[in-house]
Amino acid sequence: MKPLVVKELTKIFELREGNIFSKRKREIYAVRDVSFDVDNGEILGLLGPNGAGKTTLIKMLCTLIEPTKGEAYIKGYSITKEAQKVKQNLGVMLTGERALYWKLTGRENLEYFAALYHLDPSWTKSRIDELLELLGLKDRENTLVENYSTGMRIRLNFAKALLNDAPVLLFDEPTMSLDPQSSRLIRSLIKELRDKGKTIILTTHYMEEADQLSDKVAIINYGRIVALAKPSELKVKVNKSKVIEIEGRGFERLEELNIKGIMKVDYKDSLLKVYTEDSRELLPKLLEFLIGKGVQVSNIKLPEPSLEDVFIELTGRTLRD
Amino acid sequence: MIRDLRVLKAVMIKDLKHYYRYPSGTLFLFIVPFLFTFLLSTMGSFVGGTLAKEYFYLRTGVENFFLYQILGTNIWIMAWVILEDIGTSIRNEQIKGTLEQNFLVPINKFFFLLGLSFAHTLLALLSFIVVVGSSLALVDLESLPRLFPSSLILLLGLIPLFGLGFVFSSLVIHLKEPYSFTHLINTFFSVVAGTYYPVHILPYWVQWISYSIPHTYLIDEMRKIIFSNQLVVELYGNTIILLSMGIIYMILGLRLFRFFERRARINGGLSKF
Incomplete structure (x- = not known):
């Protein structure tokens, strides 16, 4: 079985609309019958506009949202039945800089999450040192995150996703709001992780990024995957230059x-x-x-x-x- | 188990660092008991006139009005903070965006909640020692050694309060803003738990409510230790009740938390605030 397998995953949200006297329920399909798989050493780029269902899909894979229908497996573990095992095998970076404790330092943040990922204490310090070095944050490790720049916070968030050295990585818009230099760093690290055999899903708004990094691209629109292939194959589909x-x-x-x-x-x-x-x-x-x-x-x-x-x-x- | 204890420690240290770096919330614990006691003393003197102290002694069997009130108020404020702060910590994480991150990791939520509770325990214990200890030193130095056994009882009494704190934190997951409810409940507890007066002066049917909450037993035990110099072992009846409540409220709180967490996973509520 491939490290990441998604089978007919569907999420319907129930919304209540109207005023206090007349409420009505409405069902919204955020993700509809999505199926794909990703192999070792492969990056799947998820492309889609805002509200297409990318983040809902990522959140279902990391067990933050329960699917209405369908199933997915991370390293063979079911996201609906074996959530703890799934979390052990996942490194997740959700969008933005709010995923960190601003009143803790960069190092304290990583130490906190290292404990929550049950990292062996003898390995924690060297792992955190390695990641801080890798992301260019070593000299600011003892600064409170509230004093970091946006780019530094996003890099720290990225480091957090790598803490437990998980075989499957989910990156939701990892370079959003980053300056070109930091974006380049993150992209090169993602490539390195792929070369080390990690299984990666990457959502992005940036075409060039998806084109450059992804081995396969899934285009998602209104919750459905409308195309799934290598970037070059997708481009051939649009064979007329415009x-x-x-x-x-x-x-x-x-x-x-x-x-x-x-x-x-x-x-x-x-x-x-x-x-x-x-x-x-x-x-x-x-x-x-x-x-x-x-x-x-x-x-x-x-x-x-x-x-x-x-x-x-x-x-x-x-x-x- | 060792891994779970590491989680507990990490959560506790993280919350304590937040207290240390946002110090104003902590000051509340140390100042408010004195202010409330001053307020009540003034009101008591105003209503009771020159015979206020005698009336008070006749009804409570305690001469030291100040100490009686500061003990009740301190425990009530601590209970308020514990009940609300476990939920508040989760609410703050919801607003700041870090709550989701704690649901991405493979942890047992019981130890996560316990970690939050322990941070508050340390503060509660510290505030008790400072507020009650300094009051004893000021007005009844002989009773100061009783601070130690009363602190032990306090630790025991905190267990059911954690359980109630878990209940409130589950409401935060579900309702997001449950503060009007928690304020109402906490104020109600202050009325029925004998914070400022003995429970036996309340109507009989209200006493039933009083004896279903841990505050009442905790305050009662404290007063028996401080004012009647009773030994902890002599209070085994109340102690058994507090322990039983601890187990019941803990299980109830944890089950409710898991129930609302599941609902939040279904409706996407973990990322909403």
């Missing part, structure tokens, strides 16, 4: 670009961007038109589709919706 980028001179001579198939045009300095449904079909007509108008074309690019293009193609929404 943008034509043309560098050249003389664009100012164009009054209008009246060619069938053009959806939108952006023009800045010497770069013209033309948006269309199918760039390969439009390109010959466009070039003929431009040359006819006296434009000197020096470079033409048909950018490859990004994961965001894939997402829009599959869901009709952008990732930041």
Whole structure:
């Protein structure tokens, strides 16, 4: 059995709406029939806009939320029946910097959670030293977390998730609100963990991050997984490039670009961007038109589709919706 | 078991550090008993006039009004703090966002709650020793050695209070803001537990309620030790009742906590505040 197996996991929340005199119940599907598995040394990127169900899914996997239906197994342990065993095999980083005690120092926070993870006291100190060093927090280990910067708090939260050296790691938006340098550090550590054979689920809003880190990407929308494949395979699904980028001179001579198939045009300095449904079909007509108008074309690019293009193609929404 | 004790210690130390780094809450424990006693003394003198002390002695058998009140008030305030603070700790964690983190770890919640309780126990014991000890030193130095056996009884009496604290903390998990309820209950306890007067002056049916809560027995035992110089062993009746209440309220509190924790897992309530 793979270290992380999810079978038809579903979560329905019951909401009560209305005023004191007329309350009615409404059922909301936060996650619906989600199934996947993740192997050793593999990263699954969960992509989706706000409210898509990513965090609910992560919280079900780490036993904070009980599923309405379905089952998941962490290292073979059921999340509904063997919660304690599941927690022993999980390292979890939930979104944000509020996961820490601000009135404790960085080291005190890690010592506290080390005790709660039942770490052997003889190993605790060296493990905490190692993690503080790794995340660049060693020189501020005795500072109260309330005096940390946002980036430092998120790095400490990341260190906390690694404390028990669990085989399965869940990272919910690990680089949100981080500066580029800290983001790079976290991303490189996630790669290292993958190379050490850890099983990782990563939720993120950042396309490049998902593209760069994930071995597989699951696109989640309205609680359902609408696509699950390697990033390269997903991009092949959106095989039509939708943008034509043309560098050249003389664009100012164009009054209008009246060619069938053009959806939108952006023009800045010497770069013209033309948006269309199918760039390969439009390109010959466009070039003929431009040359006819006296434009000197020096470079033409048909950018490859990004994961965001894939997402829009599959869901009709952008990732930041 | 050793692992569980390490959890208990970690939770206790974490909470004590919070007390130390937010010192104003702790001061409350040391100052309020004196203020309440002053308030009641003034009211007693106003109502009873020059015969106030004699009336008081006739009804209680105790001459030292100040000591009588400070003992009752101190225990009531401690009970208030224990009942509310275990829940408050959880409420604070809910608001700060750390509560979820404590549910991500493979711990037995009993030891987590006990860890919270022990932090409050240390404070309660400290406040008892400082407030009652300094009062005895001031007005009845001869009785000061009785502080030790009364502290032992206090520790025993705290067990059922922890159980009630667990009940309140489970309400925090469910209701989020149960303070109006806990304030009402705590004030009610002060009325029926004989905090400021002996329970026997209350109507008969109210005494039934009085004898169903641990406060009454705890205050009664304290007064018997301090004012009547009774030995701890002589008070075995009350002690057995306190122990039984300890077991009952602990089990009730833990079961309620687990029940509401399960509900919170179903409705996603652990991350809501």
